[in-house]
Every structure is written in C-alpha cells, then in structure tokens.
Amino acid sequence: MRSPASPHARQPPLLLFPPTHTHSSLFPASHSPLLPSPPPPRQVVAVQGRARSSRMTLPHFTAHTPMFMSVGTQGSVKGLTTQQLEELDCHVILGNTYHLQNRPGSELVAEMGGLHDFINWPRGMLTDSGGFQMVSLLHLAEITEQGVTFQSPVDGSTLLLTPEESIAIQNRLGADIIMALDDVVPTTANDPARFEEATHRTTRWIDRCLAAHSRPHEQNLFGIVQGGLDPRLREISMQVGSKRGRSGVGWGGVGWGGESGDDFWRVVSQCTAGLPAGKPRYVMGIGYPLDIVVCSALGADMFDSVYPTRTARFGVTLVPEGTLKLKNSIYARDFRPLDPGCSCMVCQRYSRAYLHNVVTRGAISSAAILVTYHNVAYTQSLTRGMRQAIEEQRFPEWVRNYLKTMFPKGDVPGWVRDAMAAADVSLEGVVAEDLPSPPPSTALAAAAAAATAAAAPSPAPPAEQ
Numbered sequence: 001m002r003s004p005a006s007p008h009a010r011q012p013p014l015l016l017f018p019p020t021h022t023h024s025s026l027f028p029a030s031h032s033p034l035l036p037s038p039p040p041p042r043q044v045v046a047v048q049g050r051a052r053s054s055r056m057t058l059p060h061f062t063a064h065t066p067m068f069m070s071v072g073t074q075g076s077v078k079g080l081t082t083q084q085l086e087e088l089d090c091h092v093i094l095g096n097t098y099h100l101q102n103r104p105g106s107e108l109v110a111e112m113g114g115l116h117d118f119i120n121w122p123r124g125m126l127t128d129s130g131g132f133q134m135v136s137l138l139h140l141a142e143i144t145e146q147g148v149t150f151q152s153p154v155d156g157s158t159l160l161l162t163p164e165e166s167i168a169i170q171n172r173l174g175a176d177i178i179m180a181l182d183d184v185v186p187t188t189a190n191d192p193a194r195f196e197e198a199t200h201r202t203t204r205w206i207d208r209c210l211a212a213h214s215r216p217h218e219q220n221l222f223g224i225v226q227g228g229l230d231p232r233l234r235e236i237s238m239q240v241g242s243k244r245g246r247s248g249v250g251w252g253g254v255g256w257g258g259e260s261g262d263d264f265w266r267v268v269s270q271c272t273a274g275l276p277a278g279k280p281r282y283v284m285g286i287g288y289p290l291d292i293v294v295c296s297a298l299g300a301d302m303f304d305s306v307y308p309t310r311t312a313r314f315g316v317t318l319v320p321e322g323t324l325k326l327k328n329s330i331y332a333r334d335f336r337p338l339d340p341g342c343s344c345m346v347c348q349r350y351s352r353a354y355l356h357n358v359v360t361r362g363a364i365s366s367a368a369i370l371v372t373y374h375n376v377a378y379t380q381s382l383t384r385g386m387r388q389a390i391e392e393q394r395f396p397e398w399v400r401n402y403l404k405t406m407f408p409k410g411d412v413p414g415w416v417r418d419a420m421a422a423a424d425v426s427l428e429g430v431v432a433e434d435l436p437s438p439p440p441s442t443a444l445a446a447a448a449a450a451a452t453a454a455a456a457p458s459p460a461p462p463a464e465q
C-alpha cells in the first residue's frame, strides 16, 4: 500500500468514481492526463452493523477508512515532518485552502508541481473550500449568492471567494480530494430562514463547482450536505445533492461545540443513513476521539480536526482513559510513558515525568512536538483499531472495551448510549445500571470534557493551527 519513494514515480491517478461531467481546458493539458477507462470504485472491505471498513483509491494513495485526517494549515502538520506523518501511518492529510492561498499562493504551489511535490508528501491530500475559514475567522465575511466577500487580513482590501474561484484554487493546489464551497451556518444559529436559504444556495453552488472543476479525472470533488439541525432541510440537501456527480459527501456545521450531543449524533445518523452507501461519508471538523468512535459506529468514514494537534501544544495528551494534562504536578514523578499501550516513538522513549518537566520549564515548543507526535499516533491507532475490529466482526466488543476504559464507573453520557443504540451496538456490561438518563440538552463539549481525565482546551474551528 505504500507509495513509491519518489513522487515522480507515482502510479497513474485513479478516481473513486467516474465523473459525470466533461473535462474543460481551463487547466494546462500537461496537468490533465485522462484515464483510459473508468476507475475502480471504493471497495467496502467489511460491514458490521452500520460501521464500515473500506479502501478508497485516491490518485496518490489507497486510504483506509474509518480515517482521521490531521490538519496541516500551510501544508504539513505543525511540528512534524512529512516523513514522520508516513511513519505514523497517516493516509490523508488536510490542507487549508484559505491559508495556502494567502501564503504561499496556489499559483506558486502549481508552479512547484502541486501541493504533494511542494511539501514532499506522497500520500493522499484533501483541501477544504476556504469558505469555513473565512466565515469562522474573519469578522467581516459576508455571504451573498455570488460568494463569500471578506476583507483581506493582509491589506484590508475587499475580496470575493466564489465557488468558481475556490475550485480554481483547489485545482491549482492539486489535492486528491477537493471540497465544494458551501454556505456555512453554524448549527447553533437560531434563524430558520437563514438555514433554508443556505441549504438551497449550497445546492446551487455545487452545480457551479462541478461546472468549474477543470481536473475531474485527477481530483475527487466532494459535495456538502447542509440543513443545520432541521431533518427536513438535511433530507432535501441529501436528495438534491445525490443527483449531482459528486465523488463523496461531507457535512459540517456540527462539532462546533455549541450544539447538544443529542443533536450532534442525530445529524450524523440521519446523514449516514440517507446518503448513498457507495460513496465516502466525511464528517468535517470532528476530532474528539469519542466523537470519532460514535460517528464511525453510525457509518461515517472520514474525519478531520485540529483538536489532537492543537491540544498537544498545550501539553494535553490523548490516552484511552481520556486526556492527560501534562502541566499537572501529579505527573512530576510519574515515570510511565504517556500511554503504556502505545507503541509510538515518544511512548517508547520518554516518561510523563520528563515531559511534565519540559512543559513546566516553559519549553512548551519542545514538548509540543513530542505530544503532537503521540496524539497523531493515538488517532491513527484508534481508527486502525476500529477498522480491524470491523473486518474481524468484533466491532461491538471493541466499542464496549473502549467505553469501559474511558468510563470505568459506567457513566457513559446519554447521547453516546442513544447513538450506540441507533448503531445497534449493545452496551451491556458497560453502562451503570442505576444511571439516570441526562437531559438531551447536555452540551457536546461538556459531554466530551466529562469523558476526559482532565479538562482539555475547547475545540477550535479547523483553522487556527
């Protein structure tokens, strides 16, 4: 499954699904080799309940799902080399279109042969549309039918990101998977008319993205389901979207930390149940390990978030029990590795006491690299463990062991219990029998925080790495 060492010796690019639209000549011909025959579709290796393990054939790599994608804002993941990301078994990493376009610019990246060659990464890459960063990071972003208008943080000038421009930038960057520009509204916005507008506008924009896509034989364009927390709008968005020639489907607007855990899993469940089984399902902005497990049980395939790498820079370590906050003095004489069950280089060589010492001495940047390395190893081990369990038809048992370790007292949050019931995963022997059901309004962030051994920083939108 490993790619050839030289990026110039790659296999011809393969797509997941044959495109349904024609190739345009907007991109130089040298960048647009056409395939002689339809590519192989995504291969589902095993299904258990609603969970699936699959192989996704991308132009640069065959990725295995369920899959967590680390976020590299400017290309690679902060603190880690691309060689380390390969060591850590990362199959696809995510680049932020907005940040890459700001610096160094997609034109320069295209001159260098595309993002893969620019950062020397031989495996899969995904770029987002850029819209989410603008709406979440910039105070002056305004969405109209034409696109997202915003004020440049560099010189204050007014700029417009249209669906066509987003796709043109992503065509120049050259990632294996590119995302359609959508009309972003957080699920916590209390404005039904705005959700209605965003749902239909997102459909109109996917048509513009498909028409603008100049490299359909080399890059997979994923659409986006909108609709906020309204099941009717989500259904409309899925129905109209499924008629479009998209390679896969993502959905966002959940996981911003504001909606309830109950709302969160219900949106994920509706989307995984309603979308075509043959296409990859991508839940955008999900990085809490517990959320990744819940979404995978419900049949989602792909996830991304800055959370594991960003929280590492605060000395917060992901472990099966939840998190370790290394600044805490209880680790000053703790000579165990971060996670005794982890085989990563950091856990093989360093103790919690050493890393506590480095963090509290103020040398956070040195510790950050080591904790980032472990946290990425943890997310990859988590998804690899789920894949193996699905393939060996022992996924429910895997989930029970995971939850038992995280909630040894049996106090599994109500929304997790409900989600697992919907996923047909029995939690018998895991949940304390006298546990009352929490109110459905329990915040997702609070539920996740309760699951951790120590409080971690709140998740941020996937942009601030």
Ligand SMILES: [Zn+2]
Binding pocket: 338, 339, 342, 343, 344, 345, 346, 347, 348, 374, 377, 378
């Ligand atoms: Zn480790």
